[in-house]
Amino acid sequence: MRRHELTDHEWESxxxxxxxxxxxxxxVEDRQVINGMVYPIRTxxxxxxxxxxYSSSLTVHTPFRRYALGxxxxxxxxxxxxxxxxxxNIDCWCRSTSPSSAATDRNGIRSPEEPDDRTLGRS
Incomplete structure (x- = not known):
């Protein structure tokens, strides 16, 4: 295992x-592709x-995009x-109230599909 790759414990699930x-x-082996997805994120x-x-960037990026959209x-x-x-291990839920947290287009117009109570998760 290399520095920016998933550990066996992280890979299990x-x-x-x-x-x-x-x-x-x-x-291409799934673990190789997933590690290829993790590498650009971490580095x-x-x-x-x-x-x-990790194989070619296209071999890794195509499933990355498919997994993200799915x-x-x-x-x-x-x-x-x-x-x-x-x-x-998590202290509190955080909710962003800034307008920048809402999905907007290039002109700053908020998407009508985006819910008003959108949360970003825990921190």
């Missing part, structure tokens, strides 16, 4: 959440600068937050 394709080209490098050991990251985070909360 993820395989059940990863969607499986029924057909298509042979897959703040661009997707194009992803090290080759809510996979939210589903993975919820049990982690619940476990941290029950262990007493």
């Amino acid at each position: 993820l395989p059940a959440l990863i969607p499986r394709a029924a057909t298509g080209r042979p897959r 703040e490098v661009s997707w194009r600068d992803l090290p080759e050991r 809510g996979m990251f939210t589903r993975a985070l919820q049990p982690i937050q619940a476990a941290a909360d029950s262990a007493g």
